[in-house]
Amino acid sequence: MESSTLTGEGSLEITTRSLHDQVANRVRDLIIEAVLEPGSRIDEAALIQSLGVSRTPFREALRTLAAEGLVVIKPSKGVIVRKLTPEDVQSMLEVLGELERLAGRLACERASDDEIAEMVALHERMLEHYAARDRMPYYKLNQEFHSRLAALSGNETLQEMQGNLQARLKRIRYIGNERPEAWAGAVADHEDMVKSLRAHDGGALGEAMWTHLQRTWDRVKDRV
Amino acid sequence: MESSTLTGEGSLEITTRSLHDQVANRVRDLIIEAVLEPGSRIDEAALIQSLGVSRTPFREALRTLAAEGLVVIKPSKGVIVRKLTPEDVQSMLEVLGELERLAGRLACERASDDEIAEMVALHERMLEHYAARDRMPYYKLNQEFHSRLAALSGNETLQEMQGNLQARLKRIRYIGNERPEAWAGAVADHEDMVKSLRAHDGGALGEAMWTHLQRTWDRVKDRV
DNA sequence: CATTTGTATTTTGTATACATGATGAAAATA
DNA sequence: TATTTTCATCATGTATACAAAATACAAATG
Numbered sequence: 037m038e039s040s041t042l043t044g045e046g047s048l049e050i051t052t053r054s055l056h057d058q059v060a061n062r063v064r065d066l067i068i069e070a071v072l073e074p075g076s077r078i079d080e081a082a083l084i085q086s087l088g089v090s091r092t093p094f095r096e097a098l099r100t101l102a103a104e105g106l107v108v109i110k111p112s113k114g115v116i117v118r119k120l121t122p123e124d125v126q127s128m129l130e131v132l133g134e135l136e137r138l139a140g141r142l143a144c145e146r147a148s149d150d151e152i153a154e155m156v157a158l159h160e161r162m163l164e165h166y167a168a169r170d171r172m173p174y175y176k177l178n179q180e181f182h183s184r185l186a187a188l189s190g191n192e193t194l195q196e197m198q199g200n201l202q203a204r205l206k207r208i209r210y211i212g213n214e215r216p217e218a219w220a221g222a223v224a225d226h227e228d229m230v231k232s233l234r235a236h237d238g239g240a241l242g243e244a245m246w247t248h249l250q251r252t253w254d255r256v257k258d259r260v
Numbered sequence: 261m262e263s264s265t266l267t268g269e270g271s272l273e274i275t276t277r278s279l280h281d282q283v284a285n286r287v288r289d290l291i292i293e294a295v296l297e298p299g300s301r302i303d304e305a306a307l308i309q310s311l312g313v314s315r316t317p318f319r320e321a322l323r324t325l326a327a328e329g330l331v332v333i334k335p336s337k338g339v340i341v342r343k344l345t346p347e348d349v350q351s352m353l354e355v356l357g358e359l360e361r362l363a364g365r366l367a368c369e370r371a372s373d374d375e376i377a378e379m380v381a382l383h384e385r386m387l388e389h390y391a392a393r394d395r396m397p398y399y400k401l402n403q404e405f406h407s408r409l410a411a412l413s414g415n416e417t418l419q420e421m422q423g424n425l426q427a428r429l430k431r432i433r434y435i436g437n438e439r440p441e442a443w444a445g446a447v448a449d450h451e452d453m454v455k456s457l458r459a460h461d462g463g464a465l466g467e468a469m470w471t472h473l474q475r476t477w478d479r480v481k482d483r484v
Numbered sequence: 485c486a487t488t489t490g491t492a493t494t495t496t497g498t499a500t501a502c503a504t505g506a507t508g509a510a511a512a513t514a
Numbered sequence: 515t516a517t518t519t520t521c522a523t524c525a526t527g528t529a530t531a532c533a534a535a536a537t538a539c540a541a542a543t544g
Binding site for chain 1: 526527528529530534535536
C-alpha cells in the first residue's frame, strides 16, 4: 500500500514514487505535525538543505501542497503555511459534516459484516486508549476510523475529499480532545456511531457523523 | 476580480499572477474544452512550444492540475489527461449533489434580496438562450449559475470544492444538455430551483439542487 | 528627525543543462 | 522465423545557473 496503487482497470501497478512525491509527503507531515508553524514563512533554502534535495522537486511539491490548501503561495513573496481562521475551520467542518453524513449512509449500504466488525474492533481499541488516557494513539486511531468509514462508502471522490479536509483539520481534531469533557463527549459520539453501524442503520449513522462534527466545532471554536 | 484577491484580513491585495498560474489556467482550459482529449498523453515538448514557456513552470502547472484531479502523472512515464470512468462521474455527482444541497440551504439563509434578484435575472437569461436553442451560451450561464449559488452559501470551503468538482465535470454537464428532452428536463429543474430561491425556502432549494444532479446522472449515464 | 531615494543583498522565478530511466528498432541467437 | 539482447533514441526527472523581483539598509534631502 505504501508504494503500490490499484488502478481503475484492476491491474496492480507498482509506482516508484518520484522525489517530488516524497518531498510533498514529508513537507505535508511537517505541516500537520506543526513543525512548520501555521502562518510562518517556509524557508526554502533551509528546508531544501535539510531534506537534501534541489529546488525543482521541492517547489513542485509546494505547488501540490498549495492545491491541497495546506500552504499559500504569494507570488514573488514566498510561501507560508496556511493558517486557518475560525471561519475557515467552521466552513471546513460544515462541509466535512455533509461528506461524512453521506459516507455514513453509504457505508451502511455497502459495507460487509466483516468490514463492520473491523470498525467495531477499531472502536474498541480506541476505548482502551481512552480508558488509559493515551491521547496520541487514540487520536491516530480516530483519524483511521474516519478515513476507513469514508473508504467503506465505496465512493472514491468522497474518500478523496474527506481525506483532503481531514488533512487540513488534523490539528483541529487533536485540539478537540484536549479538554477532558470534550474528549469524553467525542467518545460518546463515537459510541453512537458504532451502535448505528452495527445496526446497519445508515440514516442514523449519517446523522451521528454529522452531529459529531457539529459538536467538534462547539468543542474547538473558542480555541482556534 | 481577475487579478485581485480579497485577503482574510480584509485588505485588497494585488497579486500579479505568476507564469505558473497562467500556464495552469491555460492548460486547464485546454483540458476542459477537450482540446486535450481525455486519456491522451500530454506532449510536453509540443505544449511548451505552443505556450512559449520553459519546462519548469509548465511542469509545476501539471502538478497543480494533478492535485486538482484533472491529469494523472505516471512516474517516469508521462502525464495523461484524466479520463473519467462512469464510476468516477457517478461518485463525483453524488458528492456534488450533497455539496449543492448544502449550498442551496445556506444560500437561502444568507443571500440578500439583491443577490437573489441577480440569480433570477441570470436564470431568465438562461431561459432566453434555451428558447433560442443557443447551447453554448446557455451552458456557460449554467456554470455561472451553479458557481454563484455556491458563492452565496458564504462557505468558502464549499465554494472551493464545488468549483473543483464542477471543473472536473464540465464536459459532463455539457453532454447533459445534448439531447433535447434532457435539456428541457434541466431547464425544468432550474425552474424549481429558482422558485424555491425566490421563496427563500432553503430546504426546498437544497432538495432541488440535489435532485437536479441526480437527474443529470440519469441523463448522462449511458453516454460517459 | 522623519522621509525618501538609491543601492546591495537576499529571495523568488524561470530557463537550461545534465542524468536517469523508458521505448523501440536492429542484430544476434536459438 | 520467433525470441531475446543490445544499443540508440527519446522522454522524463533533477540540479544548477541565470534573471527578476523584493527586501533591508544606508545615505541624502527636506
